[in-house]
Amino acid sequence: MAPGHSPCASCKLLRRRCAKDCIFAPYFPSNEPHKFAIVHKVFGASNVSKMLQELHVHQRGDAVSSLVYEANARLRDPVYGCVGAISYLQKEVSQLQMQLAMAHAEILCIQMQQEPLGLAPTPAASSINGLVPVHPTCAGFSTEDILSRVSSDDMSHLHNITDHDHDQYFTSNSVIQYDNLKRESSSLWT
Amino acid sequence: MYRFHKLDKTTSTRCAVCKYFRRRCPQDCIFAPYFPNDNPHKFTCVHRFYGASNIAKMLEEIPVQLRAHLVESLYYEATCRIQDPVYGCVGIISSLHRQIQIAQSQLAKTQAEISVLDANFVVTNEPSSSLDESLVQQNGVDHGLDDPFNPWFY
Numbered sequence: 001m002a003p004g005h006s007p008c009a010s011c012k013l014l015r016r017r018c019a020k021d022c023i024f025a026p027y028f029p030s031n032e033p034h035k036f037a038i039v040h041k042v043f044g045a046s047n048v049s050k051m052l053q054e055l056h057v058h059q060r061g062d063a064v065s066s067l068v069y070e071a072n073a074r075l076r077d078p079v080y081g082c083v084g085a086i087s088y089l090q091k092e093v094s095q096l097q098m099q100l101a102m103a104h105a106e107i108l109c110i111q112m113q114q115e116p117l118g119l120a121p122t123p124a125a126s127s128i129n130g131l132v133p134v135h136p137t138c139a140g141f142s143t144e145d146i147l148s149r150v151s152s153d154d155m156s157h158l159h160n161i162t163d164h165d166h167d168q169y170f171t172s173n174s175v176i177q178y179d180n181l182k183r184e185s186s187s188l189w190t
Numbered sequence: 191m192y193r194f195h196k197l198d199k200t201t202s203t204r205c206a207v208c209k210y211f212r213r214r215c216p217q218d219c220i221f222a223p224y225f226p227n228d229n230p231h232k233f234t235c236v237h238r239f240y241g242a243s244n245i246a247k248m249l250e251e252i253p254v255q256l257r258a259h260l261v262e263s264l265y266y267e268a269t270c271r272i273q274d275p276v277y278g279c280v281g282i283i284s285s286l287h288r289q290i291q292i293a294q295s296q297l298a299k300t301q302a303e304i305s306v307l308d309a310n311f312v313v314t315n316e317p318s319s320s321l322d323e324s325l326v327q328q329n330g331v332d333h334g335l336d337d338p339f340n341p342w343f344y
Contacts, residue, residue: 089286
């Protein structure tokens with residue numbers, strides 16, 4: 001160990017001399033021992049070292065952050081790790097896509113109602129007080145009818161970016177674990 | 191002749207892991223059910239990032255019925271890391287967050303448009319009735335669009 005140079009977290013954990021050119025030292029400072037501990041537990045120090053060596057120096061910081069994130073995810077969800085989080089987020093994207101398509105269908109519905117030569121409200125749609133219900137069924141057109149006319153662009157522009165079939169990895173616990181991971185990981189990424 | 195026969199039998203029943211390490215594959219090999227010898231790529235991928243001993247430890251800590259899922263998720267993450275050596279599958283998570291943010295803001299905009307159209311339509315068609323009453327009328331149907339958005343990652 002060089003004089004005045006305290007060992008990094010990895011060399012402290014591995015109980016070895018921390019060289020001046022230690023590959024871990026810039027990314028695993030001695031005041032954050034837990035960071036290296038979890039990465040070492042999941043990936044192993046030698047694997048992490050190999051991964052860092054294959055990257056440019058300016059990429060290593062981000063790589064370490066992503067490894068810490070993945071290791072955290074794996075510790076919280078030993079079976080699915082990050083894949084559980086991906087599955088959960090993809091379901092959220094699908095739900096939002098559906099809501100967006102429904103909202104667009106509703107706009108079309110309203111617009112059709114507002115057309116001058118369009119659909120006059122039927123007597124059955126009128127209320128008792130003579131007030132017309134605004135658009136529960138678009139005077140004979142259901143929201144589902146309109147939905148079928150919504151362009152495929154509305155559904156496809158938020159496409160899944162991976163075609164790997166990971167829906168099978170969704171767990172009932174992944175919601176709780178993903179919320180915890182969100183809170184923690186905001187401090188990991190600078 | 192018998193020796194060659196015996197070697198063939200050992201070789202053909204070894205799992206991908208034991209084949210990789212050139213060792214005998216015991217009958218209770220922990221890797222064998224999940225790394226068959228017809229898919230050597232799966233193990234080489236996973237071994238590259240996790241190492242065989244870490245994988246064995248992870249398998250031992252998981253109930254048997256979940257081990258296949260564990261291996262598939264490790265394989266998925268390793269594949270993502272090969273494709274993106276810096277961010278791995280965390281890049282996918284970031285991208286999904288961005289997609290969700292975009293979709294939420296588009297949904298909010300669209301719902302605001304609906305509110306404006308609703309208000310205009312009611313005012314145009316029913317000048318004598320109060321706005322509140324008309325809105326009460328329309329709330330007879332649950333459109334399912336009024337759930338609050340959960341805060342996201344950033």
